[in-house]
Amino acid sequence: MKKGYIFFAILVSPPLLAQTNYVQNNANAVNPGTFNILIGDAAGNPGLTGNANTVVGPNAGNQLTTGSRNVLVGQNSGFLVSSGTGNVLVGYYAGQAITTASYNVFMGNEAGYNNSSGAGNTFLGTSAGRANTSASQNSFIGQGAGLVNTTGGSNTFLGFEAGKANTTGAENIFIGANSGFKTTTGQKNVFMGGGSGYNNTTGSSSTYVGYLAGFGNTSGSENTFIGSGTGFANNTGSYNTFVGTSSGIANQFGNNNTFLGHASGYNNTGSGNTFLGMSAGIANQGGNQNSFLGASSGFSNTTGGNNVFLGYEAGRTNTTGGSNTFVGVVAGRANTNGSFNTFLGVSAGVNNTSGANNTFLGNTAGSNNTTGQGNTFIGNRAGLSNTTANDNTFLGNGSGENITTGGANTFFGQATGNNTTTGERNALIGYQAGISNTTGDGNAFLGFQAGLNNTTGSDNTMLGYSARPTSGTLQNAVAIGANATVARSNAIVLGDPTNSSMAVGIGTNNPQFPLDVRGIIRLQNSGTIKFTHLLNPNLHNGTTDQFLTVNEVGETVLAKQRLRIDNVNQWSDKVFEKGYALKPLPEVETHIRQHGHLPNVPSAEEVVKEGVDPAKMDAKLLEKIEELTLYSIQQDKKVEKQQRRIEQLERISQVNQRQQKAIDELKALVKQLMEKK
The missing domain is CATH 2.160.10 (UDP N-Acetylglucosamine Acyltransferase; domain 1)
Structure with a gap:
């Protein structure tokens, strides 16, 4: 080629x-x-x-x-x-x-x-990636970007001296002048914005977006800061998410926080907080585990922890109060150090300051409460006027609406106890139950409009539909049953007094009479039963010849006493039979001296120990009366015999007297004759 x-x-x-x-x-x-x-x-x-x-x-x-x-x-x-x-x-x-x-x-x-x-690697800019030795897949763009990186790989640095100090940190993305400037070994970070993550050294897996976002972070990891100045002072805090200009700007060491909104969590140093909304939790410092959602929600919170504020200015002035839940516009707005409160609804608990352990659910529920504690108000306007009262439970729209300082009340139902102000220890259950009560204490009203007329009466019990007192001032009165009414204090009424068919059963589910009892009725402490239809005009000084009994149909009647015996031998007519051995009186006298009672009559000890049969006792007493009759007859015969003797002697005496008179007259005549001579 x-x-x-x-x-x-x-x-x-x-x-x-x-x-x-x-x-x-x-x-x-x-x-x-x-x-x-x-x-x-x-x-x-x-x-x-x-x-x-x-x-x-x-x-x-x-x-x-x-x-x-x-x-x-x-x-x-x-x-x-x-x-x-x-x-x-x-x-x-x-x-x-x-x-x-x-x-x-x-x-x-x-x-x-x-x-x-x-x-x-891609290095663009004077001295970009200058110290890199064996690291691969890096992109450094900008003068001094990744300047001292040695073995850190898969990094992207864009901007003047971005990631300048990185040595072995890997998989970082730094965009913006001086972004990630001091990062050395931190990994998997994303810094976007001038100076973002500037002081980060070993912190990893964080995302900072915005001018100076996460500027002060050193070793904090897995943070997400989005917005100019977000997390500016964060140092070692980790697992935080800050979104919004200046959100979490002062956080240094707090962990696990989530802030969304302008200046949300601005001064935070605490951990585990969630602030969503402009200025939400802006003053929080050491408070932990808080959740604030809504503009200015939890605005003043400093060290209060475990709070949940949801709604515009919800819990706005809370500072040190903890474990509160405020949901609704301005719910719990005035709370400062009150803790363990739950307010749900527009203006619910809006004026609460230091009251604790309260639960208010409903628009304006408990809205005037300040220091009251242990209250539960559920329903629109429930407990609306309560200020310092404690331990109230109101359930229903308008229930307990006007109570101010009365405590330990329980109102269930719409408008129950609506006019109660200072009344305490009342239990009112049912629509408009106790609606007229104002200062009455210790009442228990159960049922539709139960206790309707009561105003200042106390310690009353009204159970049933419209069960009520006839007067508003009764004390310790009880009315039980639909439309039952009671007209006097210290009284108990069962049922509607105008209902003639009313029947009360005890031990039976099918009463046939006004009071039908199966079992025993016990009276204690000298108790008595009064019968207004049974009058005994013959009772004098506690004695009478009449007694209370029942007739053949079981009705109570006043009868004269009548004793019964089983046979004639149980009676004492035998005393008059021939051959009856009547004891001589000297023998009876001897027995009395020895035993202290008549023969054949039980002693006092025997009566105390064993009691006596009234019929037998009456027969025995009649026996003694009949014996006494025999003694009397015997004595009468003796007296009659003596009387005849006396009369005979009297006749003899009269004869003697006449004879003596005749003698005396004869003596006088003799004397006269003698004198004549």
Whole structure:
């Protein structure tokens, strides 16, 4: 094949030394391969066998032997290239150290100056990639770009001194003057914008887009900063995402943050935060694990952590409060140090300052609460006026709307407890239950409009549809059942008093009477049962001849007492039978003296121990009465006999008296006669 030798010679006889130029008109190679262009003193190698090379400049490609398709332009450019192929080296000492490396493009004085074996690199600009030795697949464009890179590969540096300090860092993309300026070993970074990632040294896998974005980062990794000045002061913070001008600008050490919006997280140093919206979390410093979404949400937060603020100015003034969740426009806006609150709805908890452990769900729910704690308000306007009250639970639109300082209330249902202000410890459940209550305490109302009339009454229980007191001031009153009403304090009413068919069952599911009880009714503490339809006019001083019993149909009646015996032998008529052994009274007297009671009558000890049968006792007492009757009869007979004797003696006495009188009269006559003589 015909060789195509091309010799460029300047046809001037002696060498020209004018202007320090050396003009060569002789061939530089004895056998210079094929399709090569060699221009300049010592350009190319005399033993060149490579093809399609373009070598221009003194000592350019001086060691080139077998290399092909190289373009070497400039003094000492590609000086040591021997077998390298496909290199484009343009500039003073450009790629002068390359030996066998191929497919490099170096343009600029000393571009790729120390590159020896690195391949597939593109260095454009004075000293671009100057220190690169074996690193491959780099693209450095701009004066001093990748200046000290040695073995770091697959980097792209575009801009004045972009990635200037990189040594072994690989797979980085730096675009912009001084971008990634101090990066040494950091890898897989993308810095776009003047000064972006300027101080980064070992930080890796970060993306900084914008003027001075991530400017102060040194070792922080896996960050994404987009916007002018974003993450400006970040030092070692990692896993952060800042999007928006000046977002996260002061963050130094915080990790795992996500800021989206102008100046969002501006002063942040905390970790695990998510701020979305203009100025969201702008003052946050040491607060961690916060999520702020909405313009100015969490605006003043400094050290408060574990907060979730969603909505325009949600939690705006929160500083140190933690573990709060505010969702809705201006929800929890005034909160400062209150913690463990959940506010959901427009203006929910808007005035809360230090109140803690509150849950407000609904537009304006708990909107006036300031320091109240442990409250749960669910529904539009629920707990609207509550300020300092604690431990309230309101569920339903307008429930507890006017409560201010009353605490420990539970209201379930629309407008329940709507007018309660300072009342405490109330449980109101049902539509408009306790709606008129104002200051009443300790009430329990369950049912539609239950406790409707109560205002200041306390400790009342109303259960059932429209169960209510007739007065608003009753105390400790109970009404149970639909339309049940109670008219006095300390009273319990079951059922609607106007319903004549009302029946209450205890121990039965089918009561037949107003009170139907299966079982035992026990009365304690001297309790009594009063029957207004059973009056006993014969009761005097606790004694009566009537008693309470039931008739043949089980109805209660007041009856006179009647004792029954099983047979005639149980009665005491035997005392009057012939042959009855009536004890003599002296024997009875002896028994009484010995035992202290009548014969055949139980003693007091026996009665206490065993009790007595009333019928048998009455029979025994009648026996003693009948015995007493016999004793009386005996005594009467003796008295009658004695009376007859007395009467007989009296008759004798009368005869004697008459005889004595006759004697006395006779004596007088005798005396008279004697005196006459």
